[in-house]
Amino acid sequence: MDDVLKKATETAWTVYRARHPDVDASDSRRCLLERYLLTRREERQSDTEELASFGIAYLYRLPSDEC
Template identity: 85%
Template sequence: MDDAVLKTATETAWTVYRARHPDVEVSDSRRCLLERHLVRRREERESDAEELASFGIAYLHRLSSDEC
């Protein structure tokens, strides 16, 4: 998988999450956590951008506010 797939997945997941949570700033620390999570997922198994984005969205929804 190339970096373009990872970037697309990250952008998609972050855009969807922020659309559902308009109070979250663009530079929120959750974005960094999301990126790290998706890099690990990519290393664990081959995924396309859509599947990776869905993993990312689910991950963001599981984060508690004190983890951020």
């Protein structure tokens, strides 16, 4: 995982968990987030902030009963 992708994943996950303190750090949504951002990164060049915002939006779209 490159630095941009790693930082974006960390940022999105931190923001999401700050708003959802009941979500465990090792929750399966983290893995889903990483895969999603990797796909976004491969589709087009994105910076850390843009990827993080995509990640946050993605996490909010995930149904909680699916994870």
